Amino acid sequence: MKHAQGRAMLSQSKQIGIRQTKGQQAVLETLGNCEHLLSAQEIYVQLRATEHPVGLATVYRAVESLVVEGKLQTINLEGQAYYQVAQGTHSRHHLVCLQCKKVIPIAGCPVGELERQLSSRHAFAIDYHVLDFFGTCAQCDQPVSED
Amino acid sequence: MKHAQGRAMLSQSKQIGIRQTKGQQAVLETLGNCEHLLSAQEIYVQLRATEHPVGLATVYRAVESLVVEGKLQTINLEGQAYYQVAQGTHSRHHLVCLQCKKVIPIAGCPVGELERQLSSRHAFAIDYHVLDFFGTCAQCDQPVSED
């Protein structure tokens, strides 16, 4: 696989010929209407059911551009990429329900100070960090009565 | 892909017929001699050069078992799984050099308290969390004189 989810660089050059791509719009809409993570394939399936269906390849291309532009965030879950609309500035942290894939963003960054410490202690130039909590949300944890 | 890196369950049943698998030994040795992350394929390549080469499938199987047994840890880097020997109890956090893939374990867990807070605030049963810092280590950051 030649994924490079998260690489920047095109951002500027892409601005030149922007054409309000319908693919990106559709993807953003789909993810906007959804409070949990979606993989590219899931986005594709959802879009197929709408009035403006797009191909899988288009979904992948749209998603890539959107991530580069900072409008989407990627979360890698067990080897597969999931996407969600980026929440503001840095909010890179989440509570992720492993069952329904719902994502609850965590406000702020609780490890900024730690990052600084680590950076200087280990002479390590930290580009970014990943902090996500995985488990089961309240809804999914609900004891099912039909047993 | 049907990866399920990290799932437990086989652990017990596997104990039954254990036979000191040469594959697992080899993989553990390779990772032990290496201070950075290795993907399954990289482990495979390294092992091919030794006196006890093993097949790719075996590497995957060994790695899976070892993760289940808690002897290895998985780190997902841009869609690919990388492995390292597990450092003791919980040390699930790392500084990862994106260039040489070296991993510096971070002592302790700086987000335990946060996890408790989040768990109760959001009524979320947190199973585990991922906290890793990515960047460039001191060595790789060294200005190269030959320019």
Add this chain to the structure above:
DNA sequence: GTTCATGCAAACAGTTTGCACAATA
């Protein structure tokens, strides 16, 4: 008319699996 997004299908790459064989208890 030129440019760029799209769709399709083929190509890729990482991973898993089935099966025959080998090795260990």
Add this chain to the structure above:
DNA sequence: TATTGTGCAAACTGTTTGCATGAAC
């Protein structure tokens, strides 16, 4: 000998890419 690990190759699956086509400037 029975059991389980191993190797090989084929199958799978998520992702990328090339190319022809269509839409937007």
